[in-house]
Amino acid sequence: MKQSISLRVGAGILGFISLITVLGSFWTPYDSLVVDPANRFASPTWMHLLGTDQLGRDVLSNILDGARTTLLVGLLASAIAIVVGGTLGILAATSRRWIDDVVTTVADVFVAFPALLIALVVVAAFGPSTGVVVTTVGFSAGVSVIVVTRQEVVDIMREPYVLAARFSGGTTVKIVARHVLRNLWPSLVVQATSAATIAIVAESTLSYLGLGTTPPTPSWGRMLASTQQYLLVHPLLTSWPALFICVSVTGVTLLGNGVRERYDPNLVR
16 A cells, blocks of 8 residues: 555545444434524534524534435445446356347446436336445446456466466466456455445435435435525525535545556556
8 A cells, every 4th residue: 555645545435435434324413304593604603613503403413324325325336336346257258259249238327327327217216215326326326337347367378377277278267367357356445435425426426306215314425415595694504514425425535546556557557
């Protein structure tokens, strides 16, 4: 980590966001759903470190609760993208020609559509739900993983050590397990961080539009939507969720770039 500033900064930011997410799962200063009209629009104090919103709810408590929803969507969606996309990418690169053609053709069709656009269509059809957002964004981001992983595996399969393993009697399954995955994991980590950033932005956008996480579950996107009308009167209300969304996306992106800088052989050279 000493050799990559991006890796250090990204790991630090992601560690902080993960810490407050875990903290919010067990403890918050106040109940995020408790309304206190007499304490509306309170400025940050020792009682309310980030102030209160238009209903008198503690902003910090809502931020902590919303972190669990937003980051969980990013984690689960990136896991789906890597498992599905990585598996199909390896399958396309190591299987028969017709399987490769089918997988790459389907991937090329869907990769032309942004993940957020596909998520909007699916959520509009099936209704707002966190599960629908996770599944849709995960599979949408997995399409890009298929394209990148397939090309990476094709290049690895042409390496001399893979040819030597094949001539030594190694089966495709053994070659993938012993050689391909070992050289592919840095790329998969970078793609996982990219999928996570897409998922975080998509969940926040859909929640902002009222198509994501359903009330009363807190979400950073819903906090933005509910406080935007007070932007000129009380700008801090909108600034806090927007700041945490930006910081989370920046941290995940820097972490992915740092991993690539550290382990990509071309960049190392």
